[in-house]
Amino acid sequence: QVQLVESGGRLVQAGGSLRLSCAVSGRTVSAYTMGWFRQAPGKEREFVAALNWSGGSTDYADSVKGRFTIFRDNAKNTADLQMNSLKDEDTAVYYCAASGSLRPTHYSYEYDYWGQGTQVTVSS
Helix, strand or coil: CCEEEEEECCEEECCCCEEEEEEEEECHHHHHHHEEEEEECCCCCEEEEEECCCCCCEEEECCCCCCCEEEEEEECCCCEEEECCCCCHEEEEEEEEECCCCCCCHHHHHHEEEECEEEEECCC
């Protein structure tokens, strides 16, 4: 049974940085393509970033390119999201997900496992 647990969400000022972590249990994180999605109040869930199983390929939403970085910590068995230069519009519940896809996919239906989410609030 694979479980994902996000952590690191909190209130942060605009322009600040935050690191979210997704702890994977039941399998090694390197067995999956890992993704981060987010959902703001009243909006659809949207893709943020993905890292393929080998760690050699990433994909980012245009809105976060150059500001967010997805990476794995194999020693901790986590998939983390480093978020810099945060904006008000980054406020959302952030979810991590695991997929059997070989490529970093932005399609939510390709993800088999999901975490419960962590709240990120950016205040100006």
